[in-house]
Amino acid sequence: MSTDVQGPPPEASESGDIASEVALSSPDVIADSLGEYAKIWLSRVRNGDSGALPVIAGLVVIVIYFQARSSLFLSAGNLVNLIGQAAWIVMLGMAEVFVLLLGEIDLSIGYTAPLGATFTCWLLLPPHPAPWPLAVLVGLAVPAVFSGLQGLIVTRLRLPSFVVTLAGQLLALGLLLEVMNSAAPSGGGTIRLYNSVLVDIYFGSLSPVAGWIVMAAAVALAGALFLVRDSRRRASNLTAPPLSVTVLKIAAMAVAGVVVVLVGNTNRGAGLAVVRGVPWVVLVVVVVLVAWSVLLGRTRFGRYVYAIGGNAEAARRAGISLSRIRVLAFTLCGLTAGIMGILYTSYLGSVSTGVQGGQLVLLAVAAAVIGGTSLFGGRGKMVGAVLGGLIVAVIYNGLELLGLGAAPQYMWTAVVLLAAVTVDTLARRRSTTA
Numbered sequence: 001m002s003t004d005v006q007g008p009p010p011e012a013s014e015s016g017d018i019a020s021e022v023a024l025s026s027p028d029v030i031a032d033s034l035g036e037y038a039k040i041w042l043s044r045v046r047n048g049d050s051g052a053l054p055v056i057a058g059l060v061v062i063v064i065y066f067q068a069r070s071s072l073f074l075s076a077g078n079l080v081n082l083i084g085q086a087a088w089i090v091m092l093g094m095a096e097v098f099v100l101l102l103g104e105i106d107l108s109i110g111y112t113a114p115l116g117a118t119f120t121c122w123l124l125l126p127p128h129p130a131p132w133p134l135a136v137l138v139g140l141a142v143p144a145v146f147s148g149l150q151g152l153i154v155t156r157l158r159l160p161s162f163v164v165t166l167a168g169q170l171l172a173l174g175l176l177l178e179v180m181n182s183a184a185p186s187g188g189g190t191i192r193l194y195n196s197v198l199v200d201i202y203f204g205s206l207s208p209v210a211g212w213i214v215m216a217a218a219v220a221l222a223g224a225l226f227l228v229r230d231s232r233r234r235a236s237n238l239t240a241p242p243l244s245v246t247v248l249k250i251a252a253m254a255v256a257g258v259v260v261v262l263v264g265n266t267n268r269g270a271g272l273a274v275v276r277g278v279p280w281v282v283l284v285v286v287v288v289l290v291a292w293s294v295l296l297g298r299t300r301f302g303r304y305v306y307a308i309g310g311n312a313e314a315a316r317r318a319g320i321s322l323s324r325i326r327v328l329a330f331t332l333c334g335l336t337a338g339i340m341g342i343l344y345t346s347y348l349g350s351v352s353t354g355v356q357g358g359q360l361v362l363l364a365v366a367a368a369v370i371g372g373t374s375l376f377g378g379r380g381k382m383v384g385a386v387l388g389g390l391i392v393a394v395i396y397n398g399l400e401l402l403g404l405g406a407a408p409q410y411m412w413t414a415v416v417l418l419a420a421v422t423v424d425t426l427a428r429r430r431s432t433t434a
Helices: 010-024 034-046 053-069 076-100 109-123 132-157 161-183 196-203 208-235 243-265 280-298 300-310 312-317 322-348 357-370 382-401 406-433
Strands: 190-192 350-352
Touching: 053 382, 053 406, 076 109, 076 243, 076 280, 076 322, 076 357, 076 382, 109 132, 109 161, 109 190, 109 322, 109 350, 109 357, 132 161, 132 196, 132 322, 161 190, 161 357, 196 280, 196 322, 208 243, 280 300, 280 322, 280 382, 300 312, 300 322, 312 322, 322 350, 357 382, 357 406, 382 406
Parallel strands: none
Antiparallel strands: 190 350
């Protein structure tokens, strides 16, 4: 008697394969309408690829909690202050994204960032300060070269980046102490920032009218680029997202821009003082976010980074130079950390050897991971680091408003970070078994 076990009909097998393919495909690639886009997106969420949804949901819940506890939380003055607190965390988080996407890490940027800023402040000391653009370039070059050399050591000697950058952290701290002693021998380990242009990055702002003009121009430019890109893809018989989806994305950007400008243009001065306008630091963060997002999402370098992080051996067999991409990623990590050093110095008005570099880099990793960047490499976006940095800053800001100290701030951040890593791990397991 035959005991052959028959499999599913070809139609059922084929439909299952198609469903699996749809679940794993990008909605932008195969959707023909807004409704179909939503269905595919929900299918991806059910299969473990939830994207930024958990981060956004968590941010909304935390904001609602703090607003319920303190009515001052969503006031214009506190929101602008929150932006200032978040900017340097976001920037350092974006720096870590470059190396985390490769499955690496850079523990040194918590000290190389202030090291570069120390050179900037040194060059700007009176009575004969250097031109501020030159001082900024030096402040950016120092951490970029430092991290690039670490990347070279990691690739050439095949050493773990954790060990190499841990040694780099200690070296950077030592260099910071030496340079500070040379730059300001009687400063007590602190050197002031004497340039008004750099100080105004945090404490200056656009005029209310300029804020609206910049926002409108940015949204119009981004919208035009989206529409032109999609039309060119359709003309070349390539896949492109539905027009309704593109319009929805442009509308979302416009709404976000309007909210930021409205908050920034609200008078947040005390007494008779009038303080209005979007802080310059917002513009700096947005420019860096757009530049790095385009670099990772629209260039060959970005595709190589994701390929190496996803499967380094397959990328090597495909002809990708692993060493070159890794060194460049470490260099960009250091460059972005240098930008953070300038922002942090503008925020404090000085650089000090007492900077908590170890804590800074841990907050940077927390921002990137909370934002959805995988510690295993191959998955993550720059905008995720922005959302993760906002969550960290919201926790710190909200607990300060409630009069709580450092202990609950660390504990809350730890819980959120652990939850983010758990979600990432479970999502990977679910997508693997799907």
